Amino acid sequence: MDEIKEVHTPYEMGVVVPKKVSDQIGEGYGHDCVEVLVAQFHRVGLIVDRVVGLHDEFLKLLAPVEILGKAAAELQLKKRTHIGVDIQFEWDEAEAFIRQADGSFFSWCERFRCYNHMIYGIVNKSESAIILKSNCRDVRWEPGESLVWKLETEAIVKEVFPLHDEIKRKQLLKCWALNWWDLTNQPIDEIYAYYGTKIATYFAFLGMYTKWLFFPAAFGLLLQLVDFGSLQLLVIPFFFICIISWAVLFFQFWKRKNSTLLARWQISYSVGAESAYKYMDMEWSSFHSSVGLVKKWGDGKAEDKENFQREEWSGRMMRFRNDAIIILSIICLQLPFELAYAHLYESIRSDIMKFGLTAIYLFAIQYFTQFGGKVSVKLIKDEQNENSEYRANSLVYKVFGLYFMQSYIGILYHAILHRNFMTLRQVIIQRLIISEVLENLMENSLPYIKYSYRKYRAVRNKRKREKGPSGRKSYFNSRVEKEYFKPMYSASVGEELEDGLFDEFLELALQFGMIMMFACAFPPAFAFAALSNVAEIRADALKILAMYRRPVPRVAATIGAWLNIFQFLIVVSICTNCVLLACLYDREGKWDISPGLAAILIMEHVLLLIKFGFSRIVPEEPDWVKANRMKNATQAQNMCSKQLLRNISGGRGAFVTGTQKTD
Incomplete structure (x- = not known):
């Protein structure tokens, strides 16, 4: 077994990048890819630990619960509340949602989605492209482009993968x-x-x-x-x-x-x-396609029905x-x-x-x-x-x-x-x-x-790259x-x-x-x-x-x-x-x-x-x-009905007040 010198830390995601083998990035020449990536991870709230390996460098990532909560709200994750109704998560109202059995707010699947959202959601928000440098290679980061996706296509980010939690494992x-x-x-x-x-x-x-x-x-x-x-x-x-x-x-x-x-x-x-x-x-692709179909249907064109039927039967014939x-x-x-x-x-x-x-x-x-x-x-x-x-x-x-x-x-x-x-x-x-x-x-x-x-x-x-005899074992x-x-x-x-x-x-x-x-x-x-x-x-x-x-x-x-x-x-x-x-x-x-x-x-x-x-x-x-599910559905229906009545009553009151002022 290999010797492990690392003290346990609950990092949950790992990003593999190449080791820096040269230092040729001068002022105004460009920005180091890994340094920019680490800075962007810090900017979105992730905790980063850099580990140097034999050939690559590893960025271990950990998100505090507040950062995960904000990412979950952006993703519009639905979570169970204390009254049994599933609604979209809001970090400001976090106490209204039921925690997991281990006391955490999010399951592992939800946390993984939040990590992916934060990692791949880093985009160039400037109006011009940014020149990045990686071991004498130039990478052009275009406006609105995902940084990690761009580095993956350039084979700079080799892999993004979840990490084991050693204590739980x-x-x-x-x-x-x-x-x-x-x-x-x-x-x-x-x-x-x-x-x-x-x-x-x-x-x-x-x-x-x-x-x-x-x-x-x-x-x-x-x-x-x-x-x-x-x-x-x-x-x-x-x-x-x-x-x-x-x-x-x-x-x-x-x-x-x-x-x-x-x-x-x-x-x-x-x-x-x-x-x-x-x-x-x-x-997202199926979601946007569904929304597009609904919009097309709402246009009221005569050929909409034929288009729906054509797409339906073409898919069935393909299968x-x-x-x-x-x-x-x-x-x-x-x-x-x-x-x-x-x-x-x-x-x-x-x-x-x-x-x-x-x-x-x-x-x-x-x-x-x-x-x-x-x-x-x-x-x-x-x-x-x-x-x-x-x-x-x-x-x-x-x-x-x-x-x-x-x-x-x-x-x-x-x-x-x-x-x-x-x-x-x-x-x-x-x-x-x-x-x-x-x-x-x-x-x-x-x-x-x-x-x-x-x-x-x-x-x-590693041994081949080492020049001269060396008694140190890798x-x-x-x-x-x-x-x-x-x-x-x-x-x-x-x-x-x-x-x-x-x-x-x-x-x-x-x-x-x-x-x-x-x-x-x-x-x-x-x-x-x-x-x-x-x-x-x-x-x-x-x-x-x-x-x-x-x-x-x-x-x-x-x-x-x-x-x-x-x-x-x-x-x-x-x-x-x-x-x-x-x-x-x-x-x-x-x-x-x-x-x-x-x-x-x-x-x-x-x-x-x-x-x-x-x-x-x-x-x-x-x-x-079944009874619990029906109870939750009934509670959700009652809440929606009451909220709808309040909105209607408020709108009617505003309408009446506006009419009186006009008279």
Whole structure:
């Protein structure tokens, strides 16, 4: 480990700039870029600490609460008041707003937005351009231009990134990542305060999912260890019915827990809405376009309706075209590849060669699906989505379609065409074991390898620049430089639309599909999934705390498109398991294929009825959350009504007084 000599300070943002290697800026010749940047940071109220590293200089930034409050007021952030109404924040009335659980005014997501507003909001307010200098380079800062944006385009500001708070990070390491006594319990509120809503929601979902897995895991082990004799063919359908009921109930109760968490975190969200965080997630481009459309509609021109319809259908046709490209790519390119693997696996006799073929296949398919994900990202850029959340959901659906094909088509090939249940179970076991090993190996080793390589290059280049022999060893003398060399928490398909949680949810969805779609063939798979997820909670916590930079907070308040994917997998699992049961009963000779199929079709319809019936029986929102939301809405309506009446009364009184004076 590198020696850290820096005393802890709660700086929250870091800016990377090059070290000054020359001092050739004379009077009247220009201004040093870094000096101007530091002066501008001071001018907007930020506290700056300059740290010199091996190759770069780091500006650590901290904003006092008064400065954050003024930035929040400029951004017109909506916050919860003590009467339960969300209104725009005003620093002069700060005491009227509810504080966070840790006593602060703003959440981490709100603070990050305020920092971005202050950092990128520094513009040249003079009427003429300012010449800046950076190591003999001239930079022309035009009037009205953002300073940080200009320096980023000139590669002077290399990066702006959030910093870890070492005290809170170590506390989370102790009570969360390294705490193995609580298998599924996690400090969700502390995770939310440190990382934001999206990461806290993921770990809340992972913890609840793992806890609920204990029931099917015990049931599956019971079926594997106990010989039920002639009742075996009745126990397996009963197990299947219980599994479907379990899955439906789990997601209904997850929706309830999600709404409870949002109420506890003071986040406004209505059940059934397409997008939570409406105000925080709205981009300026979509906001201005919406305002422009409203203005156009108000002009009263005859062609307005046609323009709206043209833009609406052109956007829909663009999305349809992109979806068609992905579907055709799956059918024409990936499907033959998957069937070829399944055929080779069936023809190979050696178990060792089968295991090796599966490992090579899973390793190779990672690059294929990552390439498909990058193509999907490029296609999504042409779509007219409302905001980043809609674009991210579109990406999730497209990429999961690729992974769905490569994960399950080979197994379905064994199940339906060959009806070889022993081979099917071997494939499921190998897929679960190899995929988990590969995923954990790549997730935990690649970040450390990237960090070690960047550190090695930095130290090597430092030694090369030192003239003459030197016995002094180069090392990092600041924690901020160590964080800078850590990799970003980004998705494998790119960081533009999604962060690292994309891969985490994808792994969970593929695991859920594997154990659900082939539950009747291999019931103990639920036990393996439960043990794997217990370890996954700690591994993901350790990875995000120690191996990556502090992630940029995302505003998504639910698991978004992944919920629809999980529910889609439940419906698919009903169909696949009914096919497996038909094959199983026909293979055992207990049923003829005709009555067997009839019974399976009846079971399929009953399970679909259970699936959609339970969705209505269990409400998605607890009554106390709904009552609290309705109370807040009623109070807001009453306040608006009273204020409106005062304005009308005041205006009428002024009108009457003015009329009397005229008479």
